[in-house]
Amino acid sequence: MRDDRRFAVAPMIDWTDRHCRYFHRQLMRSGQVYTEMIVADAVLRGDRGRLLGFDPIEHPVVLQLGGSDAEKLAEAAAIGAAFGYDEINLNVGCPSDRVQSGTFGACLMRTPDVVERAVAAMKTAVKISVTVKCRIGVDDQEPRDVLPDFLDRMVGAGADAVWIHARKAWLNGLSPKENRTIPPLDYPLVYDMKARHPDVFIGINGGIVTMDEAVSHLEHVDGVMMGRAAYQTPAVLAEVGHRLFGDKEQPIDWRALRDRMMEYAAGELAKGARLSQVTRHMVGLFNGHSGARRYRQILSTEATRPGAGPEVIERAFEAVELEAQPA
Template identity: 70%
Template sequence: MRYENPIFAVAPMIDWTDRHCRYFHRQISRNALLYTEMVVADAIIHGPRDRLLGHDAAEHPVALQLGGSDPAKLAEAVRIAEPFAYDEINLNVGCPSDRVQSGTFGACLMQTPDVVASSVSAMKQVARVPVTVKCRIGVDEQDPETVLPDFIARVLDAGADAVWVHARKAWLKGLSPKENREIPPLDYEIVYRMKERWPQVFIGINGGIQSLDEAAAHLKHVDGVMLGRAAYQNAAILAEVDQRFFGRESSPFDWLALRDTMMAYAEAHIAGGGRLQHIARHMVGLFTGLPGARRYRQILSTDAAKAGAGPEVIAAAFAAVDLAALSEEALTA
């Protein structure tokens, strides 16, 4: 894929952005760049590849995020993933969880930029699509003003095609993953300065962005903007993305068509041995703040989890919502 201004992306989120979530998001925005959950290189090499890497063709453009710190294993994971035709391969250098640290990858790799550079170089040698890095501005007592430009310079020298920066430090000791998303102060300005330093390089920004208005403001300074929980917990905002950031014609979103598409998708998933809850759990936040949203959430959270639940649960949930209230003002509030 080519990197063109602007890029609007939905962030990789462990346990959230699985294939069902991505299919759902794709029905709302045709152009947003979607990311997988982080998939560990060792799991790809030794585990169930079809389950870990399989996705629906409708998900494109979609990027695979890898976790790891062994250049050879990461390169092998890229080779294995090649037939699955992802549009981008992204290396996670930002996740601060204990589980990730125990595997010596994620945000702790900010402390070993040479390892990241070697990993990027190895991945680039075998990848047929762009290889990108998602990082923090630093960890623990590091000085971001020194660490971040040095880190970016090294990964770019190694061949990275783009860098996404979560504009917060990660504290590897003393803060939980949730606290690491909220407590360390945001520093968007340092990311802007990285773009000024490398004007020809794609620099994207992530962290604490809550609305499309905020996203548009960031795009005056950087090449891409990435929303995580704000997009997941209120997916209806994605309905404006194509028109606002990709120049598509503005037209009322067809929420009933979304309902029908997700019902058909759920029916196929259930026929293949899956459960409705696998899909419905990602849809719970769709109508946050709108009339009927509470009842919608109740139906999807409770009825979809029952044994034998079918697509009719989705229809019942949508019927609880006042779709006429889905105005532009409601979506951007």
């Protein structure tokens, strides 16, 4: 077993934008944050500052790319490296209609040779790590037959790490939302892949909700990636440092967090952003606390009003201040 264990917040389309990553980094000092999947063509032709810009506090931050053309992916990876990203990740797991129409994402599980060429090209184009995030299989594939070959190809192409979402993706018959919950999880298969490649970084993703579960998985694999639970109950990220990396346990300083997010929001508003673009990622912060409902109401309604400013964040925190915040 390698000793470079990692924790990461999974890339999630429409969720893990730069405002979300900034907020998550206030709670989690250790571990990686990921961009949403950005299609290589968009990187090559689009507004790179808008698509790729990030705050230095986000480091270590990973750029996840989507696509299937090795040359375009290599060029996009080089652009990402020049922007300062710490790692480039190739999406081979997203089952959305968008990726199916573009024959990338989870569709690529059917064409491992295409992924192999893409990874090799990206490795040639950049000096930073190139990694892959995949499923255990798609549709009628038998995961125990296809995943070992896929993993062997990724290792042979030079992938520095492979993150495996421990569910099959059904591209025909299930919606993207259903693909996150209905196909059964097969954690033992991912553990077996790690046993086959003890010197290769293998991380696990899918259905991981608590730090207890994360700790348990790290007995078998090198990394744990948490998705929806990290977004919907972000306070769990404050446990990462001491539960997984041996950092000193420290309670969340709610007032300091409030002040940092107010300052950040003010800066973004000055650049033309809307308050709701920042606060929508903060709605689940106090889940489980008395006053959380009122907190959510304030952020969900007042932050969307024209002219809403950082004081909305202050009002929202006040709704839970007596029960939730330290004296």
